[in-house]
Amino acid sequence: MTELTQLSSWNALKRHSETVPHMRSLFASDPKRFEKFSLSACGLFLDYSKNKITDETLSQLFSLAKESALTTKIHALLSGEKINTTEQRAVLHSALRAQSDPNINLDGDNIFSEIRQTLAKMENFVDNITSGTWKGYTGKNITDVVSIGIGGSFLGPKIVSQALRPYWTGKINCHFVANVDATSIVEKLKGLNAETTLFIMSSKSFGTQETLTNTLSAKDWFIRQGASQSDVAKHFVAVSSNVTKACEFGIAPENIFPMWDWVGGRYSLWSAIGLPIALLIGMESFRELLAGANEMDEHFANAPLEENMPVIMGLLSVWYVNFFDAQSHVVLTYDHYLRGLPAYFQQLDMESNGKSVTLNGQDVDYKTGPIIWGGEGTNGQHAYHQLLHQGTGLIPADFIMPLNSHNPLGEHHVQLASNCFGQTQALMQGRTFEEALAELKNSALDDNEKQLIAKHKVMPGNKPSNTLLMDKLTPSTLGALIALYEHKTFVQGAIWQINSFDQWGVELGKVLGNDVLERLTATKASAELDSSSNGLINLFRQQKI
Numbered sequence: 001m002t003e004l005t006q007l008s009s010w011n012a013l014k015r016h017s018e019t020v021p022h023m024r025s026l027f028a029s030d031p032k033r034f035e036k037f038s039l040s041a042c043g044l045f046l047d048y049s050k051n052k053i054t055d056e057t058l059s060q061l062f063s064l065a066k067e068s069a070l071t072t073k074i075h076a077l078l079s080g081e082k083i084n085t086t087e088q089r090a091v092l093h094s095a096l097r098a099q100s101d102p103n104i105n106l107d108g109d110n111i112f113s114e115i116r117q118t119l120a121k122m123e124n125f126v127d128n129i130t131s132g133t134w135k136g137y138t139g140k141n142i143t144d145v146v147s148i149g150i151g152g153s154f155l156g157p158k159i160v161s162q163a164l165r166p167y168w169t170g171k172i173n174c175h176f177v178a179n180v181d182a183t184s185i186v187e188k189l190k191g192l193n194a195e196t197t198l199f200i201m202s203s204k205s206f207g208t209q210e211t212l213t214n215t216l217s218a219k220d221w222f223i224r225q226g227a228s229q230s231d232v233a234k235h236f237v238a239v240s241s242n243v244t245k246a247c248e249f250g251i252a253p254e255n256i257f258p259m260w261d262w263v264g265g266r267y268s269l270w271s272a273i274g275l276p277i278a279l280l281i282g283m284e285s286f287r288e289l290l291a292g293a294n295e296m297d298e299h300f301a302n303a304p305l306e307e308n309m310p311v312i313m314g315l316l317s318v319w320y321v322n323f324f325d326a327q328s329h330v331v332l333t334y335d336h337y338l339r340g341l342p343a344y345f346q347q348l349d350m351e352s353n354g355k356s357v358t359l360n361g362q363d364v365d366y367k368t369g370p371i372i373w374g375g376e377g378t379n380g381q382h383a384y385h386q387l388l389h390q391g392t393g394l395i396p397a398d399f400i401m402p403l404n405s406h407n408p409l410g411e412h413h414v415q416l417a418s419n420c421f422g423q424t425q426a427l428m429q430g431r432t433f434e435e436a437l438a439e440l441k442n443s444a445l446d447d448n449e450k451q452l453i454a455k456h457k458v459m460p461g462n463k464p465s466n467t468l469l470m471d472k473l474t475p476s477t478l479g480a481l482i483a484l485y486e487h488k489t490f491v492q493g494a495i496w497q498i499n500s501f502d503q504w505g506v507e508l509g510k511v512l513g514n515d516v517l518e519r520l521t522a523t524k525a526s527a528e529l530d531s532s533s534n535g536l537i538n539l540f541r542q543q544k545i
């Protein structure tokens with residue numbers, strides 16, 4: 001038995017989970033439920049009233065937080081304690097967006113001055129590129145930037161850039177390459193001109209196979225387009241914590257933007273990894289993005305647990321994962337610009353909390369990180385909402401929508417909102433058999449047929465959802481939104497007593513992948529492998545199935 005499952009609050013929640021009435025009756029018995037279970041912070045509004053909760057539920061969840069020393073753990077995170085214990089590292093993505101010196105001294109380094117220097121280096125670079133001061137090897141302005149990176153070195157820049165499309169200055173085109181599948185880079189290079197293209201190679205470790213291979217192919221393309229090796233410095237920059245390897249790779253030292261080991265890859269968009277974002281939206285908007293996230297950091301650090309947005313969202317997720325066996329959590333963005341956000345939250349949440357050993361090395365005896373998935377509304381209503389409404393599992397949902405569109409057009413936005421709110425209502429109230437039967441009253445079906453069809457039309461409801469609104473999608477509200485989910489993810493890991501900041505689970509695949517690579521390229525035999533791996537390798541080598 002782990003410490004967590006012996007907590008009195010944990011066992012009280014288990015007993016309580018069997019007593020929570022259907023949300024229909026909870027709303028019927030409390031006209032003020034919406035006001036009671038909603039919260040504004042940092043330009044965001046959270047309606048969490050459509051959850052399977054009562055005052056008692058929340059009281060017990062906050063007891064769990066207190067028994068888990070959550071407030072102390074939040075302080076440890078934000079003050080730079082080495083909470084990433086398996087790598088002996090601090091976790092300080094919050095410092096990247098601090099608006100004033102957080103006075104954190106890490107192993108003798110004043111990190112704030114390093115952060116400020118890097119932001120200044122980014123600003124200078126963005127100005128030089130977008131003003132045309134930085135010229136390509138034939139003296140032309142840079143018009144296109146190709147960002148090469150994967151995981152947190154791709155998802156953050158790509159998805160935040162996509163979300164802030166209304167804020168692009170139009171001075172630079174940006175293209176993102178991640179997958180080692182050659183199609184990714186071949187398609188992105190089509191139509192580009194080496195004279196006016198600059199590559200940003202983003203890799204915290206500078207050891208990720210996909211990124212190294214893509215960058216080598218980019219260099220090869222660059223030379224084949226007529227440039228010479230000496231021109232590389234004008235067209236390749238790098239973002240990495242491994243300056244030595246970046247220099248060995250041929251990146252000019254002055255073109256290397258630093259990263260630090262106290263910034264996790266999936267938390268790094270606020271660092272120089274966000275360079276493509278800054279190139280597209282400008283440094284002023286990039287700084288607004290940072291400021292919005294910082295506002296959420298301050299809220300997370302100072303708001304009482306009971307009025308703390310990330311804490312409430314994190315505890316609600318624990319409630320469903322551990323007491324209602326929720327296997328997944330769906331994020332539905334009712335805004336086309338935010339369509340990539342579920343994919344971003346997948347790495348953020350699943351690479352952080354997909355763990356099964358506690359900090360002190362015990363196997364967990366409870367569920368931890370859920371599967372995060374989702375997409376844009378209203379598209380999902382025509383794809384997977386059927387399962388959300390009538391499937392056999394409980395899938396908590398987050399609905400995210402700005403109240404105002406960047407593209408007001410006729411009835412579009414009010415229809416989008418009607419779908420968003422209507423879906424949360426349907427998930428909550430469902431449709432009873434009696435209601436379904438009444439709807440068939442005037443149909444041509446006979447009584448037996450009406451009974452049968454009504455049965456198929458029943459929707460249990462009582463399906464929980466959060467609705468997150470913002471006045472408008474801006475750099476500031478997007479920063480606050482992403483920081484909200486970062487801290488929600490932290491809250492869950494803190495309750496589960498796991499390390500949310502390492503990722504040992506991705507190492508074996510990389511090692512075995514490199515071994516298979518040697519066998520595919522016929523430098524090693526494969527007979528000693530399992531028959532499947534051996535068979536697949538042979539099929540590839542023989543190039544026939």
Ligand code: F6P
Pocket residue numbers: 150151152153202203204205206207208211265266351503506
């Ligand atoms: O998926 C493993 C991982 O290390 C992620 O955590 C990281 O974002 C990605 O690979 C890329 O790593 P790097 O930035 O070091 O190339």
